[in-house]
Amino acid sequence: MVNFWKLVDSVIAEADIILMVVDARVIEQTRNDEIEKKVAASGKTLITVINKCDLVEKDVLEKYKKRLYPCVFVSAQKFYGMTLLRQMILKQSKGRAVTVGVVGYPNTGKSSVINALKGKSSAGVSSVSGYTVGKQNIKIDNKIRVIDTPGVLSVSDDKASSKLMITASRTDSKNPDLVAYELLKSHRASLMEYYGVEDQGEDEEELLELIARKLNRFRSGGVPDTETTAKMILQDWQKGKILL
Ligand SMILES: Nc1nc2c(ncn2[C@@H]2O[C@H](COP(=O)(O)OP(=O)(O)O)[C@@H](O)[C@H]2O)c(=O)[nH]1
Ligand SMILES: [Mg+2]
Missing domain, CATH: 1.10.1580.10 (Conserved Hypothetical Protein Ylqf; Chain: A; domain 2)
Incomplete structure (x- = not known):
């Protein structure tokens, strides 16, 4: 199995902006302190992408707006919030070409968000957890390049208490x-x-x-x-x- 933290470190090093994709139904469980700390330490920008918004009521989300700032509510499946996400990325890049690292737990919709940004399918998507294998570079356009990652974590099946x-x-x-x-x-x-x-x-x-x-x-x-x-x-x- 890929060493998850090695992968996260290399993505943070390579990227200019990091997107942490979380599942709107289980925001607290799918955000990750350590990723947040690592990105903060790197001095780079972390945008929390709250995906699968189509599955929750809007008022559930409102309270996260300030806490997870900068964050954006999206639905990769319904193409909701993609223009805003794009704008946020470009704003951070200040006109230069940027590399965007996409991290998060398995099944939060990292590959789907990338596909929605691109407007067509490039990153493999599956409801089966652990579908994306290895790091993948995807060109969105002349301004944005993204790195998709497998959200492999050392989640042992015996640890039922693990929220993830x-x-x-x-x-x-x-x-x-x-x-x-x-x-x-x-x-x-x-x-x-x-x-x-x-x-x-x-x-x-x-x-x-x-x-x-x-x-x-x-x-x-x-x-x-x-x-x-x-x-x-x-x-x-x-x-x-x-x-x-
Ligand atoms: N309802 C809903 N499902 C989504 C959304 N984005 C992704 N999914 C589904 O979540 C599953 C995992 O998606 P995938 O992009 O492979 O997640 P990854 O493992 O983080 O790359 C797939 O079944 C997707 O169809 C969304 O915005 N809404
Ligand atoms: Mg994937």
Whole structure:
């Protein structure tokens, strides 16, 4: 596996401006202190790109405006906010050609943001976490060149407490139920609504079983198949089906 921090360091060194792409549904979980500190220490500009805005209500975002300044709300999928992002990049570049480094956790939409900036697909996109492999240089136009990075992090599947697992976990990972518990803890109401399950104060384990029943997922002997269900929840989450 690529050493993530080595990669981040090299991107920061090479780039004039850094875009940190975060997921609007889990902003706190997908921003990264250490990247923020490293960029600050380098003296370069960090723009926080809050992506997947199409999946959240606008008022959820307003409170981040000042805290994460400079930041921009975008939806790479709906091409929302791209003109503004472009303007912010060009403003920082003061007319010179710039290299923009794009960093962030897997699945936050780094490659999608790059494609949206370019206006056509150059960077590979997939809802499967860890799709982009290796550093990739992409020319947006004569003024802007970007470096796409794989958001590989040393997220071990055993560390269920890791907040990142929600976005970063592969849906075919070993303990999908642990990740599903995290998601049920942080976004309970949205998940209940999406799967049409009535909330009666169950704990996360019971909830997962309820959803399995609702989805008609059973193992032999009529036991709710929580593993398959957890994988489905993760997939639905990563595909952006669950709205906040
Ligand atoms: N709903 C929604 N989904 C998005 C958006 N941007 C990216 N995605 C999806 O998020 C997944 C990961 O995107 P990708 O660009 O490969 O993320 P990366 O791993 O950070 O490069 C893909 O399924 C994209 O279609 C967005 O603005 N809105
Ligand atoms: Mg990518």
